[in-house]
Structure formats: structure tokens, C-alpha cells
Amino acid sequence: MRPGAEPGEGGQRFGHTELPPEQAHALRRAKRLEVVTLVYMASAVAVVFATAGSSQAMKTAWVEDSLALVPPLAFLVAVRFGHRRPDADHPYGYHRSTGVGHLTAAVALLAVGLLLAVESAMSLARAEHPPIGTVQLFGQTFWAGWLMVAAMTYTGIGPFVLGRMKLPLAEALHDKVLYADADMQKADWMTAAGTIAGVLGIGLGLWWADSSAALLISLSIVHDGWTNLRHATTALMDERARTYDDEHPHPLTRRVDEVLTNLTWVDDSRSRVRDQGHVFHVEAFVRPVAGRAPTLEQLEAAVSVLSDLDWKVHDVVVMPVRDLPDTIPAPD
Structure with missing residues (x-):
């Protein structure tokens, strides 16, 4: 334990650094929130998959929701490795596991975002007209697009709330993986809104609305991936220490x-x-x-x-x- 540090509540630590009470509490809370995020996003992935139909925007939103599982997993794995004390082979400890997790999540976002952007642009160029039929539920027949709208409303509210809850914890722990996860989730309502607009556009006969929404969502994924890749790479190259959001020198x-x-x-x-x-x-x-x-x-x-x-x-x-x-x- 570093000189002058107070022991963390419950023995919470990074390496041999015992966390002060505030950070120990923040770490426990962050781990709980990430577990909740994994469960919630897994349910969101299932809901979107079940209602996606032939909508390109819904398929793209499904992939984005699936990618949203990567940052929480990266955080939980990095924290687990970060607990390990320094040893002969790792005299600096395992703190860099956070940077590895950050880089992994960024590469996944960027690669998949680029693939989705190309696919969405090609669908738009081919002037594809995705059909949305009707479904029967509880003895009632109605337009399947309403199920899609309900699914995207469900997937948009949870991440928005969870993202806002994680942001102060990312600052308290100086955790860039947690911040990247929180920032992306906080903005997920825009993905949900864009997907809803694309689905409703199909209902109004605007065939291009679906592919356009999918393209915008893809570009949002690419932006998140590129931003996080840049920050993760410069951190691993020993850039001088910066704030948790990489906005300023620390x-x-x-x-x-x-x-x-x-x-x-x-x-x-x-x-x-x-x-x-x-x-x-x-x-x-x-x-x-x-x-x-x-x-x-x-x-x-x-x-x-x-x-x-x-x-x-x-x-x-x-x-x-x-x-x-x-x-x-x-x-x-």
C-alpha cells in the first residue's frame, strides 16, 4: 500500500494499491452496474433479433446492441486482472490490462462499424425496398413495425440511464474503459431514435429511410470505434497522463x-x-x-x-x- 493511503473498504485494490473508501465504493458499484448492463443488453439483443424482420436499420441496431456487450466484459476482465499484484514477470503489475481492454473494444467497434457502413451504403445504392408485414399477437393482427418501435424504445431507455450512472464512477476510478462504455451507452438513444425513424419511414412509403438510418447508425459506431482506438493507442504508447475522458492533460x-x-x-x-x-x-x-x-x-x-x-x-x-x-x- 502506498504511504499515507487509507485502506479501501473491503480490501478493494488495484495491484498493491489499496483504494480509498470513495474509490472502493465506486469500484463495487461499477462492477454491479456492468453486470446489470450485460443482462439488460443481452435481453435487448434477443428482443431486437426477434422483431428485426427485413429492416436494415433494425439489423444494424441489433449488431450495435451486440457490440455493447464488449465494453462491460472488457471492464470486468480488466478489473479482475488489475487486482493481481506485481510479480517477477510483471514488475509494474497488471494495470495495463485496462488499456488492452480499451483497445479490444475499440477495434471491435471500428471493424464492425465499417462493415455495416459499407453494407448499408450498398443497400441504399441498390434502392432496396424492405417489406414490413403484419403479425398476429393475442388474437390481434397489426403492423409489425409497431413491434419494432416498441423493441427500440426498450433498447434505448436502459442504456441511456445506465450510461449516466456510470460516468461519475469512471471519473472516480480514472477508468477509460468504463468511460467509453458509459459515453457510448449514454448516446444509444440516438441509435434507437434513428431506427424508429427508419421503420416509420418504411410505413410511410419512404423506402430510403431504412437504409439511411442504418448508414447513420453505422457511422456512429465507426466514430465511437475510431475515437476509442485513437485514445487507447496513444495511452499504450506512453502518452503523458490525461484525464479519464482524454480531454486534457491530467x-x-x-x-x-x-x-x-x-x-x-x-x-x-x-x-x-x-x-x-x-x-x-x-x-x-x-x-x-x-x-x-x-x-x-x-x-x-x-x-x-x-x-x-x-x-x-x-x-x-x-x-x-x-x-x-x-x-x-x-x-x-
Whole structure:
């Protein structure tokens, strides 16, 4: 456990980093929500499959709902691996499992989205007219499109609610897989709305509405896949640590140097902070004040001060140097 950290509730941890109570609670809640998501989306996949008929938009929505199972699975697997402590073969621990899960989900989204986009565009070019017939249910005969609309209403409401519930947990845990899952689910109502518009368009005699809706849904999947692929790839290439949503450099990257330069024996500091998954690895190069070589106690105190900044500061190395590395720019 890092110095100064309070033990997490119920022994929740990432590697050998014990989580504070807030993050321990968030992790348990996130795992429960992801299990609920898997069950809900599995039911949604079954409902859409049963009502899809010949609608291209419904088939595309079915594939998207099936893909929605990947991020929750990736999160649960990554968290399970992330619990493992460092060993001889993995001295940095298993925190990168989050990045692997993020990359896996992104590749699946992008590849399938591109295939669906091509198929939808070809259907539109061929001017296909998908028929929607009638069905008998409880002794009543009615247009099958109403079943499709009901199915898409069901698949749109749940993800919207679950996505909004996951967003604050993704921030608390600094989990990019959970954030990607939450962000995509939060926007799933647009897929449902587009599919409903396509089905109703068929009912109104607008043959192109179905394929157009399918194409728009496909392009949405491609956008999600490309965005997540870009973020997952740059993270695995040791880009400097960024916020959970990848919008900005993480504030801790600046705080590390600010804290070190406030120490009496430090003249200047440059650090490298990389995101290992949920936690950060910090390599700090410090130039001591002239004539004041740091003692072992001072170096240990510097490590302790950085570790106390935040629970995410996991591995810390403080290296006194004569000259600061040219390859590390000054903090923003």
C-alpha cells in the first residue's frame, strides 16, 4: 500500500494499491452496474433479433446492441486482472490490462462499424425496398413495425440511464474503459431514435429511410470505434497522463513538479507521468540547490510527498541530477 493511503473498504485494490473508501465504493458499484448492463443488453439483443424482420436499420441496431456487450466484459476482465499484484514477470503489475481492454473494444467497434457502413451504403445504392408485414399477437393482427418501435424504445431507455450512472464512477476510478462504455451507452438513444425513424419511414412509403438510418447508425459506431482506438493507442504508447475522458492533460502531471520545486533542497524539477491504467507511474528528475546534495531521508520524504498527492500516484522514482533532461518540457 502506498504511504499515507487509507485502506479501501473491503480490501478493494488495484495491484498493491489499496483504494480509498470513495474509490472502493465506486469500484463495487461499477462492477454491479456492468453486470446489470450485460443482462439488460443481452435481453435487448434477443428482443431486437426477434422483431428485426427485413429492416436494415433494425439489423444494424441489433449488431450495435451486440457490440455493447464488449465494453462491460472488457471492464470486468480488466478489473479482475488489475487486482493481481506485481510479480517477477510483471514488475509494474497488471494495470495495463485496462488499456488492452480499451483497445479490444475499440477495434471491435471500428471493424464492425465499417462493415455495416459499407453494407448499408450498398443497400441504399441498390434502392432496396424492405417489406414490413403484419403479425398476429393475442388474437390481434397489426403492423409489425409497431413491434419494432416498441423493441427500440426498450433498447434505448436502459442504456441511456445506465450510461449516466456510470460516468461519475469512471471519473472516480480514472477508468477509460468504463468511460467509453458509459459515453457510448449514454448516446444509444440516438441509435434507437434513428431506427424508429427508419421503420416509420418504411410505413410511410419512404423506402430510403431504412437504409439511411442504418448508414447513420453505422457511422456512429465507426466514430465511437475510431475515437476509442485513437485514445487507447496513444495511452499504450506512453502518452503523458490525461484525464479519464482524454480531454486534457491530467492536473497531477503539473502538480508533481510544483510540489517538488517547493522542497527546500530542490532548485528545479522535470517529471514523466504515464498512465498505467488506473494508476500513474512517476519518474521525477530533480536538480538540487547548488551545494545541497539530498540525503536519503530527503529523497524518501520527496517520494512520500508525491505519493500523498493522490491515490492514483502509484510508483514513484525521484532521481537527483546535475542537468534536467532536454526531452522533458517544462510543465504547462
